[in-house]
Amino acid sequence: MTRQEKIRNFCIVAHIDHGKSTLADRLMEATNTVAKRDMEEQLLDSMDIERERGITIKLTPATMKYQYNGEEYTLNLIDTPGHVDFSYEVSRSLAACEGAILVVDASQGVQAQTLANVYLALDANLEIVPVINKIDLPSADIEGTKKEIEDVIGIPCDEACEISAKTGLNITSVLDAVVKNMPCPKGEEDAPLKALIFDSYYDSYKGAVSMVRIFDGGVKVGDEILFMQTQKSFVVTEVGIFTPQPTPTENLKAGEVGYIAASIKNVSDTKVGDTITLKSNPVKKPLDGYKEATSVVFCGIYPLDGDKYQELNDALEKLKLNDASLHFTKETSLALGHGFRCGFLGLLHMEIITERLEREFNLEIITTAPSVEYKIWDNKNREYDVKNPSEMPPMASITKMEEPIVKMEIITPKEYLGGIMDLCSDRRGVYHDMQYIDANRTRLIYTMPLNEIVYDFFDKIKSLSKGYASMDYELAGYQESNLVKLDILLNGEICDALSLIVHKDKAYPRGRALCEKLKTVIPRHLFEIPIQAVIGGKVIARETISAMRKDVLAKCYGGDVTRKRKLLEKQKEGKKRMRRLGSVDLPSEAFVTILKLDD
Amino acid sequence: MKDFGLYIHIPFCSKKCDYCDFVSFSLDENAQKSYLEALCREIDLVKDKYKAITFSTIFIGGGTPSIVFDGFFKALTKKLYSCFKFSKKLEFTIEANPHSLTEDKLKEYLSCGVNRISLGVQSLDEQVLDTIHRTQSPKDVYHAFRLFKKLNISNVNADIIVGLPNQSYASISRTANYLKSRVQHISVYGLQLEEGTPLYRRVKSHELRLPDDDMVADFFQKTAKILKRTGFNQYEISNFAKPGYDCRHNQLYWDGSNYLGIGVAAHSYVDGTRFCNTSNFNEYINSLNGGTLPIKDSETLTPAQKREECIMLSLRTSKGLSLKEFSANFNENLLLSKKEQIERLIKLKKLEIKNGYLKINEGNQYLSNAIILELL
Numbered sequence: 001m002t003r004q005e006k007i008r009n010f011c012i013v014a015h016i017d018h019g020k021s022t023l024a025d026r027l028m029e030a031t032n033t034v035a036k037r038d039m040e041e042q043l044l045d046s047m048d049i050e051r052e053r054g055i056t057i058k059l060t061p062a063t064m065k066y067q068y069n070g071e072e073y074t075l076n077l078i079d080t081p082g083h084v085d086f087s088y089e090v091s092r093s094l095a096a097c098e099g100a101i102l103v104v105d106a107s108q109g110v111q112a113q114t115l116a117n118v119y120l121a122l123d124a125n126l127e128i129v130p131v132i133n134k135i136d137l138p139s140a141d142i143e144g145t146k147k148e149i150e151d152v153i154g155i156p157c158d159e160a161c162e163i164s165a166k167t168g169l170n171i172t173s174v175l176d177a178v179v180k181n182m183p184c185p186k187g188e189e190d191a192p193l194k195a196l197i198f199d200s201y202y203d204s205y206k207g208a209v210s211m212v213r214i215f216d217g218g219v220k221v222g223d224e225i226l227f228m229q230t231q232k233s234f235v236v237t238e239v240g241i242f243t244p245q246p247t248p249t250e251n252l253k254a255g256e257v258g259y260i261a262a263s264i265k266n267v268s269d270t271k272v273g274d275t276i277t278l279k280s281n282p283v284k285k286p287l288d289g290y291k292e293a294t295s296v297v298f299c300g301i302y303p304l305d306g307d308k309y310q311e312l313n314d315a316l317e318k319l320k321l322n323d324a325s326l327h328f329t330k331e332t333s334l335a336l337g338h339g340f341r342c343g344f345l346g347l348l349h350m351e352i353i354t355e356r357l358e359r360e361f362n363l364e365i366i367t368t369a370p371s372v373e374y375k376i377w378d379n380k381n382r383e384y385d386v387k388n389p390s391e392m393p394p395m396a397s398i399t400k401m402e403e404p405i406v407k408m409e410i411i412t413p414k415e416y417l418g419g420i421m422d423l424c425s426d427r428r429g430v431y432h433d434m435q436y437i438d439a440n441r442t443r444l445i446y447t448m449p450l451n452e453i454v455y456d457f458f459d460k461i462k463s464l465s466k467g468y469a470s471m472d473y474e475l476a477g478y479q480e481s482n483l484v485k486l487d488i489l490l491n492g493e494i495c496d497a498l499s500l501i502v503h504k505d506k507a508y509p510r511g512r513a514l515c516e517k518l519k520t521v522i523p524r525h526l527f528e529i530p531i532q533a534v535i536g537g538k539v540i541a542r543e544t545i546s547a548m549r550k551d552v553l554a555k556c557y558g559g560d561v562t563r564k565r566k567l568l569e570k571q572k573e574g575k576k577r578m579r580r581l582g583s584v585d586l587p588s589e590a591f592v593t594i595l596k597l598d599d
Numbered sequence: 600m601k602d603f604g605l606y607i608h609i610p611f612c613s614k615k616c617d618y619c620d621f622v623s624f625s626l627d628e629n630a631q632k633s634y635l636e637a638l639c640r641e642i643d644l645v646k647d648k649y650k651a652i653t654f655s656t657i658f659i660g661g662g663t664p665s666i667v668f669d670g671f672f673k674a675l676t677k678k679l680y681s682c683f684k685f686s687k688k689l690e691f692t693i694e695a696n697p698h699s700l701t702e703d704k705l706k707e708y709l710s711c712g713v714n715r716i717s718l719g720v721q722s723l724d725e726q727v728l729d730t731i732h733r734t735q736s737p738k739d740v741y742h743a744f745r746l747f748k749k750l751n752i753s754n755v756n757a758d759i760i761v762g763l764p765n766q767s768y769a770s771i772s773r774t775a776n777y778l779k780s781r782v783q784h785i786s787v788y789g790l791q792l793e794e795g796t797p798l799y800r801r802v803k804s805h806e807l808r809l810p811d812d813d814m815v816a817d818f819f820q821k822t823a824k825i826l827k828r829t830g831f832n833q834y835e836i837s838n839f840a841k842p843g844y845d846c847r848h849n850q851l852y853w854d855g856s857n858y859l860g861i862g863v864a865a866h867s868y869v870d871g872t873r874f875c876n877t878s879n880f881n882e883y884i885n886s887l888n889g890g891t892l893p894i895k896d897s898e899t900l901t902p903a904q905k906r907e908e909c910i911m912l913s914l915r916t917s918k919g920l921s922l923k924e925f926s927a928n929f930n931e932n933l934l935l936s937k938k939e940q941i942e943r944l945i946k947l948k949k950l951e952i953k954n955g956y957l958k959i960n961e962g963n964q965y966l967s968n969a970i971i972l973e974l975l
């Protein structure tokens with residue numbers, strides 16, 4: 001047997017919660033890659049947020065050794081991020097593999113993300129090994145799940161592994177199937193180096209480290225490598241494999257998975273999807289499928305305390321070291337002062353970044369309503385890419401507007417079908433198709449505007465279906481649209497941080513809901529405050545906060561002035577945490593309400 | 600020469616009211632005796648420091664001073680008069696609970712030099728009093744006033760509270776109307792819901808509902824209107840007095856004067872330092888038995904804190920903040936440093952400037968915090 005014949009490169013695809021990470025942990029245990037006592041639940045998910053939510057954001061590959069029929073095989077497990085926001089990263093991880101384990105929860109069957117991910121795997125020509133998980137659950141329906149996989153996905157399941165990742169039941173059958181059924185890599189050992197970057201991370205000692213799959217050739221310390229997209233070259237300082245900790249090796253050869261460090265200062269030089277080759281002997285053509293990571297969702301991020309602007313800047317820089325898909329530029333708001341307009345791969349990505357700013361950097365931040373990128377043309381035929389309501393040209397000059405749309409796929413038990421279809425059409429969704437997966441479940445296909453799902457679409461789908469429906473989406477270009485900029489006036493002054501771009505038909509209800517909600521979160525002032533929702537100078541909704549009547553410390557406790565002073569100082573602190581717009585003090589909740597409108 | 604006040608805390612109550620978080624302990628004659636001894640020890644320990652001072656006010660507060668055993672104040676005042684100097688025009692106030700006040704007690708107070716009684720009326724509405732588990736009934740109040748008349752006591756304050764559960768406009772005006780012709784001074788306090796009190800728990804568990812802020816503001820305005828029509832001046836947010844009857848001790852607190860507090864949990868302000876005694880009864884007694892002053896916290900105010908206090912305290916008074924004094928004391932022209940805020944508040948009719956004084960507009964005292972915050 002040749003060296004490459006004893007290598008298998010594979011990933012695991014699954015719907016969220018179907019047990020992908022648990023299975024990965026068990027595989028590492030079964031191959032003694034990690035001793036059981038060192039096992040932390042879900043070893044591959046290394047960030048706190050990932051562990052809490054049971055999702056994978058950053059990839060961590062693992063190289064395992066497994067004995068099969070008297071031969072030692074090297075199994076490289078490449079984890080894939082578990083969320084639609086990272087579908088490009090998923091596609092690059094899949095491109096690094098020859099096979100994929102498809103995990104389906106026997107108690108839940110095929111779900112939206114199962115389909116989305118398995119289609120990506122099939123597109124990448126991977127050999128699929130089906131695994132039915134959670135067979136120990138009383139509600140497990142093994143035969144039904146197999147039939148579903150065969151009917152809906154079209155993968156034969158007679159040899160599917162039936163396991164419980166939780167209890168460790170039949171885990172070795174999965175390893176056997178990987179060796180037996182998945183093809184080995186077939187790289188050319190003597191060809192020029194051709195390596196795919198499927199992820200990268202920043203290490204304070206080694207610099208930006210590329211996680212790679214070597215397709216052809218080999219690489220060792222001292223080689224001068226060339227990144228074909230950026231055309232930058234560096235001298236390799238370290239190569240190695242993940243065990244799963246990065247462990248240096250002499251070299252990396254065709255068919256192998258590992259990492260390359262070359263004292264690279266910036267992760268943006270190690271772009272996911274780029275091809276690494278040797279500068280002295282380059283390949284003619286890079287690997288297919290490279291794409292620039294583009295931001296889909298945007299929002300403003302501001303420090304709650306204006307003095308913390310520089311700290312926020314430093315924190316974003318640090319996060320960007322590890323996350324080339326995070327984009328940010330400086331922006332200034334009348335209401336919020338100095339901050340940043342940030343671009344994200346999707347809503348989850350946005351949530352992760354804001355949470356990490358708060359948790360890892362202890363920053364208190366205000367985020368403005370998420371926006372998408374609109375394309376707008378004015379009467380001088382100039383094109384604007386509008387990511388922020390403040391960039392919108394005057395309504396009168398606009399001749400054409402377009403907004404991004406997505407192809408949305410929802411799988412739901414049929415009893416929730418009505419509610420979900422109502423929600424989709426309320427969100428301006430256009431119905432395309434409906435298929436029955438089994439007697440009970442339905443798959444819905446819609447196209448809908450991205451800006452209708454950036455608010456609370458996920459939460460709504462989940463609550464409408466008591467958590468049973470699942471969804472996934474992909475970007476599907478732009479379509480012409482009739483949009484308006486909705487402004488909020490507080491005591492007669494525009495609060496730019498509360499402005500929104502909405503579809504014309506949604507402007508009235510949203511304006512009303514915003515005014516009503518703001519009335520409940522803005523404290524009473526010494527004067528009456530009108531709250532108005534305005535479109536192009538026309539008031540479409542109004543609420544009034546009446547003037548405050550009582551704010552007093554009415555008793556002096558036997559000369560305890562200190563207590564009074566402390567109370568006032570506390571009140572003053574509370575006031576400092578608010579943002580003053582003209583004469584109105586806005587608590588930070590005001591900016592959150594805009595995200596959580598029940599319409 | 601500014602007044603220098605003396606405050607003495609009597610931490611005993613027969614029963615604690617539901618809203619109260621003052622330091623007080625239940626009635627026990629032995630405890631009272633050892634407390635009296637401790638007070639005398641404390642006086643002995645500080646008398647040398649204050650030997651040059653002439654005190655112009657004494658205020659005995661509580662707790663419920665009127666429930667301690669007969670002879671307590673005779674002994675206490677004897678000690679005071681032998682250790683401290685007092686002004687000829689001494690204002691000497693004692694707080695009393697209508698339920699425990701008797702003719703003998705009043706006579707004892709008068710013989711001690713007390714010339715002002717502060718009566719804890721709170722409300723004359725039986726239902727309201729019951730709800731907060733106050734020991735007295737309106738009848739006790741009527742009885743107290745008969746005694747005042749009999750003994751010719753003509754400098755009386757009544758404390759009343761607005762914002763109690765079950766309070767109504769009718770009960771508010773009944774209370775104010777009864778008192779307005781019988782007392783020379785009224786303190787109107789807004790109920791403050793203090794954490795840890797039974798009332799707090801009862802409100803949080805929805806057993807009781809408090810009137811909302813707007814209603815309390817209305818109750819307060821209603822009371823103020825009744826009193827002002829009868830010739831009372833609102834010389835401070837919570838304090839109303841007939842001409843010549845402003846409480847001098849009370850004013851010490853607002854104008855930054857010195858006062859010395861004796862007793863458990865008593866607060867003092869002397870030459871720019873605020874300090875207070877322990878609020879633990881046994882600690883207080885033991886400390887003094889061991890010959891040490893039971894001071895728990897002490898804070899010498901920074902210029903910034905003094906400035907804050909000056910704004911916070913002087914704006915509570917109807918006289919207001921003297922811009923000239925402020926500028927002399929803090930080297931800051933408030934009209935310039937807070938120009939924008941002051942102009943806005945004047946425009947909103949929340950503040951006014953009169954004869955060199957900055958003050959809160961009549962009728963807006965109940966917004967004082969919000970107004971003061973703008974100027975800090």
